[in-house]
Amino acid sequence: xxVVRGGQPLRGTVAVSGAKxxxxxxxxxxxxxxxxxxxxxxxELADVTTLGQVLQSLGVxxxxxxxxxxxxxxxxxxPCLADYELVRRMRASVCVLGxxxxxxxxxxxSLPGGCxxxxxxxxLHLKGLRALGAEITVERGYVFAKADRxxxxxxxxxxxxxxxxxxxxxxxxxxxxAEGTTTIAAAACEPEVVDLGHFLNRAGAKISxxxxxxxxxxxxxxLHGVEHTVIPDRIEAATLMVASAITGGELRITxxxxxxLAAVTDTLRSIGVSIxxxxxxxxxxxxxxxxxxxxxALPYPGIPTDVQAQLMAxxxxxxxxxxxxxxxxxxxxxxxxELCRLGANVRREGxxxxxxxxxxxxxxxxxxSDLRASAALLLAALAADGDSVIRRIYHLDRGYERLERKLxxxxxxxxxxxxxxxxxxxxxxxxxDEECEPTVDSTDSPPPPKFLTRARQHAE
Ligand code: UD1
Numbered sequence: 001x002x003v004v005r006g007g008q009p010l011r012g013t014v015a016v017s018g019a020k021x022x023x024x025x026x027x028x029x030x031x032x033x034x035x036x037x038x039x040x041x042x043x044e045l046a047d048v049t050t051l052g053q054v055l056q057s058l059g060v061x062x063x064x065x066x067x068x069x070x071x072x073x074x075x076x077x078x079p080c081l082a083d084y085e086l087v088r089r090m091r092a093s094v095c096v097l098g099x100x101x102x103x104x105x106x107x108x109x110s111l112p113g114g115c116x117x118x119x120x121x122x123x124l125h126l127k128g129l130r131a132l133g134a135e136i137t138v139e140r141g142y143v144f145a146k147a148d149r150x151x152x153x154x155x156x157x158x159x160x161x162x163x164x165x166x167x168x169x170x171x172x173x174x175x176x177x178a179e180g181t182t183t184i185a186a187a188a189c190e191p192e193v194v195d196l197g198h199f200l201n202r203a204g205a206k207i208s209x210x211x212x213x214x215x216x217x218x219x220x221x222x223l224h225g226v227e228h229t230v231i232p233d234r235i236e237a238a239t240l241m242v243a244s245a246i247t248g249g250e251l252r253i254t255x256x257x258x259x260x261l262a263a264v265t266d267t268l269r270s271i272g273v274s275i276x277x278x279x280x281x282x283x284x285x286x287x288x289x290x291x292x293x294x295x296x297a298l299p300y301p302g303i304p305t306d307v308q309a310q311l312m313a314x315x316x317x318x319x320x321x322x323x324x325x326x327x328x329x330x331x332x333x334x335x336x337x338e339l340c341r342l343g344a345n346v347r348r349e350g351x352x353x354x355x356x357x358x359x360x361x362x363x364x365x366x367x368x369s370d371l372r373a374s375a376a377l378l379l380a381a382l383a384a385d386g387d388s389v390i391r392r393i394y395h396l397d398r399g400y401e402r403l404e405r406k407l408x409x410x411x412x413x414x415x416x417x418x419x420x421x422x423x424x425x426x427x428x429x430x431x432x433d434e435e436c437e438p439t440v441d442s443t444d445s446p447p448p449p450k451f452l453t454r455a456r457q458h459a460e
Pocket of ligand 1: 021022024091092119120121122123124125126159160161162163164165166167188192305306328329330
C-alpha cells in the first residue's frame with residue numbers, strides 16, 4: 001500500500017515513459033514477424049512482464065535489456081494457445097489473437113473475463129476476424145479461431161461505444177496476412193493503433209489511412225523483424241499534468257507528444273491550469289482558483305477515458321459544479337465512493353459523475369479498484385490535508401512505471417509499505433474517545449436544488 005502525506009506542491013522536471021497501450025499490441029504483433037524485433041522505450045511494468053510470459057508460452061523469446069529495450073524473437077512458431085491463467089491477469093493478452101491467426105493460421109485464446117471498469121466484450125474483434133474468413137467458435141471460455149486463408153474484405157468495426165482499440169489492432173494485424181486488400185471502416189484512431197501500424201509497415205506491411213477511421217491494408221506473404229521506438233505514454237503525461245495542477249505546483253514534463261494531448265491540454269486550460277509547450281516538453285502550472293468544467297470522455301481525439309478519473313479528482317478542487325461523462329466506459333466510476341472518502345462531494349448519475357467541487361480534501365484510507373482509479377486516488381491524496389493510505393496499488397503497478405519514485409523526486413511524500421496494521425499512519429487510527437468527534441465539519445449544507453436539477457438534465 002501507499003502511505004501519502006498530502007499538501008506538497010510538486011516542482012521540477014519529469015520524463016514520461018513509453019506508452020503501455022502501444023507497447024502491448026506491438027509486442028503481441030512481434031510473434032507474427034520472421035526475424036528478431038527490438039523495441040525501445042518499453043516501460044517496465046507488470047503488464048509488460050505478463051504479456052512477455054504469454055508470448056514465451058507462444059514460443060517467443062523475450063529479453064529485457066537496460067534502457068527500456070526489449071528484444072523478441074520467435075523460436076517456435078507452433079504453439080497457438082494463450083491460456084486462461086495468463087490471459088485472466090491482463091485483458092490486453094487478447095492482442096495475440098490477430099497475430100496468431102494471421103501468421104500461424106490458428107489461435108486458441110482465453111476470453112479475458114470480468115473487468116472493474118465495466119462490460120468489455122470482444123464481439124467486434126471476432127466480427128472483424130470472421131469477415132476475413134476465419135472460422136471462430138467460443139467454447140469452454142476460449143476463442144478457437146482458424147483460417148487456412150484469410151481473404152481481404154470490407155469490415156465495419158464500429159460498436160455502440162465507438163470503435164475498439166485492441167479490436168482494430170487485432171483485425172489490422174491479421175489483415176496484413178490476408179490475400180488482397182482489406183478496408184476497415186470505423187477503425188480506432190488512437191495514437192497507439194497508429195504506432196502499431198507504423199511498426200507493422202516498417203516490418204513490411206502495407207497499411208494506409210493510419211490515424212483516420214478508414215484503413216486500407218494490402219496483404220503480404222511475410223513480415224520481417226524490425227527495430228521500433230514506442231511512442232510516449234499520453235496517459236502518464238496527462239496524469240502528471242493533473243499532478244501539477246492539483247497540488248498547485250509547476251512541472252516541466254519531457255518526452256511528450258503534444259498533439260496526442262490536445263484534448264487534455266484544452267480541458268486543463270479551461271479549468272484554469274497554465275500550460276506552455278515547446279517541442280517534446282510541456283510546462284504545467286497549477287493556480288488557484290480552479291474553474292469547474294463539464295467534460296466527456298470520448299474515443300480519440302477526445303478526452304481519453306483513461307484520464308477521466310484523474311480529471312475528476314482535479315475537479316473536486318474546482319469551486320462549483322462539474323459534470324464528468326464517460327461515453328467509452330459508462331460504468332467506469334468506481335473511484336467516486338473512494339474520492340468521497342477523501343472528502344470530495346461527488347455523486348454518480350448514470351454515465352456521469354456530478355462534482356460539487358471546492359471542498360478541501362482530507363487524508364483517509366482508500367482502496368484502488370483499477371489502474372486509472374488508483375492514479376486518481378493518488379492525485380487526490382497528494383492534494384489532501386494529512387496522511388492517506390491507498391490499498392491495492394498493484395493496479396497502479398500494472399500501468400505506471402515507477403510513478404511514486406517520479407513523484408517523490410518532484411517533492412511528493414509517498415511511501416510504499418506492506419499492508420499491515422503497524423504501517424497504518426497514527427493519524428488514521430481513531431481512539432475510542434475520538435470516534436464521535438469528526439475533525440471535518442460534516443454539517444455542510446446538502447447540494448442546492450439547482451445542482452440536482454442540473455445533474456438530472458445531464459443524466460438524460
Ligand atoms: C483500450 C485500452 C484501454 C482504454 C480503451 C479505450 C489497451 C491495452 N487498453 O482497451 O486502456 O481504456 O482502449 O480507449 O490499449 N467494445 C465492444 N465490443 C468489442 C470491443 C469493445 O462493445 O468487441 C466496447 C467496450 O466495451 C468499450 C468500447 O467498446 O465500451 C471501447 O473499448 P475498446 O476500445 O475495445 O477498449 P480496449 O481495446 O479493451
